[in-house]
Amino acid sequence: MIDFFSLPFIKYAFIAGLLASISFGVIGTWIVIRRISYLTGAIAHSVLAGIGVSLFLRSRYNLPNLNPLFGALAAGILAAVIIGIVSIKTKEREDTIIGAIWAIGMSVGLLFIAKTPGYVDPMSYLFGNILIISRGDLVLIAVLDAIILILGLLFYAPYQTIAFDEEFARIRGINTNLFNMMLLIMTAITVVLMTTIIGIVMVIALLTIPAAIAGLLSKKIWVIMVLAVIITAVFTMSGLVVSYLTDLPSGSVIIVIAGVTYLAAILAAKLFKH
């Protein structure tokens, strides 16, 4: 194990994974309770547009300090705002529009990557690659993580009220559209935190599975959140270890561990009930 941590990228991946687990547990719980996985999927995939544009600009205009995660963040927030407006304004065809944003975001990213001078492998961003984590990424992840945690604690009670009964929350004078929009923006930020470890395609599974498992164990939202943070951290850490030992891609290993555990948890819950 000592040998294991002597590799800086492994150490970085562990730190990034542990930090990101906090936001994943908190935001993932709201995503599962509010049943907005589909919106989350669209935001996650749109992030590629920002990554593509930053890689292109970095290479084309020689901007070595332009971290693709900044582009990812900008694109994710933009997608969240557009999706938020769409879900407020259009009651019909919402799913069609969200699906279009999902695909357009990815396409824009791939087009920019295609035109980026030199060879860039989009696979790293789509499916994660712990080799691309830098020290700067860790600082960015820590800052974003702190923002999510503070907002998550501060807005716990209003989000609980809205999630239980949105109409009642509006009658009580809460600006539900604003809170819903903020949740999507926080989702976008959270997605970006794990881009380098599991990539944007599979991130949705790590956002929802731990909260879904925790939901089988508790009927209190804050307990579900704490459990989801722990479960996310366990999945990420064990996935990283297994992926190192077996020389398999980290993101896929983490998701397979999460998925298998989830299936086992559902079965166990069913057996336990009867």
Place this chain on the structure above:
Amino acid sequence: MEETIRFADVSFGYTRTKVLEKASFAIHEGDFVSIIGPNGGGKTTLAKLMLGLLVPEEGTVAVYGENPVKMRHRIGYVPQYSLFDPNFPVSVQEVVLMGIMKKNKFFYTKEERRTVDKTIEEVGLSSVRNNSFSDLSGGQRQRVLIARALTSKPKVLLMDEPTASVDAAIEKKISTLLAQLSHTMTIILITHDLGFVSNLVSKIICVNREVNIHPASDLTKEHLDNLYKENMKMVRHDIKEPS
């Protein structure tokens, strides 16, 4: 008597067909009003207009003489409990606390928790205060939602189908609770069940696109036939078969 709610020539439609047409009526402080009418006749639309969740196409709605959005905090709204996600992870106390949630409020104080516990006691649910909402029976959930509406001390209680799919024993409990509350507040019930609390009701609003208001004592079979567009049989629950 102060006027609590006034509709003046209110029309509303979701598509081109009107759900409500030229609705005009007034509800006064202390009234116990039943809103009746067939499904799709506009009862829930009427409630949402009172709460400012919908805006009339024509005419005006006033709550205490003002825009409903401004005054809706004075209305305690109790939606149909059957519309809720039965697996939502939340305790009874947490649901009732939501009744005092408002703009720019993020935490509940100890004092507020005590007030909420008192309201829970009033609706007779102290023993299940910390239970999960999803573990409760239908009638208990209904009372949790009533407590949530009451905890902000509203002047008006607006309930949507409080007796939908609850059994007779629970219906009795809810009607006893409403009888108590009617001494101190205006009560508006949307209901299918004409017999429910009929002895408490002072006014009846019949809604089927058109809206008519009657004193409860004046409601006749003709009114109902007109409202439901078919021949209704009236059942008086308060008259027992001679044994």
